Amino acid sequence: MTVDLQTIVTGLIGVVCAVLGWLGRELWQAVQALRKDLAALEVRIGTDYVRYDRLKDALAPVMDALQDIRDRLDSKQDKP
Numbered sequence: 001m002t003v004d005l006q007t008i009v010t011g012l013i014g015v016v017c018a019v020l021g022w023l024g025r026e027l028w029q030a031v032q033a034l035r036k037d038l039a040a041l042e043v044r045i046g047t048d049y050v051r052y053d054r055l056k057d058a059l060a061p062v063m064d065a066l067q068d069i070r071d072r073l074d075s076k077q078d079k080p
Contacts, residue, residue, distance in 0.1 A: 050058075
């Protein structure tokens, strides 16, 4: 039995298509998993993290104290 060139080429094309199909399926599953993770992250961001306006209100006393320290340092008499 002899194997001609067409049979070899057809076999190689089949193997390449199978590998590409497997790779495509793996990529598709990875994208689907990323979509689920992103949806879960969007829900967590809305509930777990502090909004900017609430953070700004919470940091106002700290910023005022820092401004007081800065003013006192600017008015020091022994400053060069």
